[in-house]
Amino acid sequence: MNKRVFISLFVVGNMLATGAHAHVTLEQPSANAGAYHKLTFKIGHGCEGSATTAVKVSIPDNVSGAKPMPKAGWAIDTSIQPLKVPYNSHGKTITQDVREVSWTGGPLPDAYYDEFAIQVKLPEKAGKVYFKVTQLCEKGRLDWVEIPADGQTAKGFKAPAPVLEVKEKAEAAHQH
Numbered sequence: 001m002n003k004r005v006f007i008s009l010f011v012v013g014n015m016l017a018t019g020a021h022a023h024v025t026l027e028q029p030s031a032n033a034g035a036y037h038k039l040t041f042k043i044g045h046g047c048e049g050s051a052t053t054a055v056k057v058s059i060p061d062n063v064s065g066a067k068p069m070p071k072a073g074w075a076i077d078t079s080i081q082p083l084k085v086p087y088n089s090h091g092k093t094i095t096q097d098v099r100e101v102s103w104t105g106g107p108l109p110d111a112y113y114d115e116f117a118i119q120v121k122l123p124e125k126a127g128k129v130y131f132k133v134t135q136l137c138e139k140g141r142l143d144w145v146e147i148p149a150d151g152q153t154a155k156g157f158k159a160p161a162p163v164l165e166v167k168e169k170a171e172a173a174h175q176h
Contacts, residue, residue, distance in 0.1 A: 046110030047137035054136035069117035074105035
């Protein structure tokens, strides 16, 4: 094997290995407390080479008003459930809200990535907000649901849930 072929195979092999460890992430990892925010979930690969056919995002209890963005070639479904704690929105008491958003269709081949977006209202309180994501493929599934315990980090997790750092409003006002 000549040197050029070996280097090409080494680079391709490393790219494939790196892609196998990619996680579902958020395009913007932080946002301001109490703000309306577009969450963009980046799906970087399929399931062991198999194309993605569905993406399901669970909406945490402290996030409200989820509205998914349509995608060509994908059908959207939302699961509306009663809330543990109702909230007020534009003068109305909201007692049920979207708790899961699903896109089905595609398929999204393993060799490509895509983005799935939802607009939400973020909690008034700063802190980390985790979004559990299930990725269904033609063969298999990936559940991005691991959430660190208090004081723990996600380092070493095989399937961490995407996380959004919600910042204090005052902190955001001082940024330029």
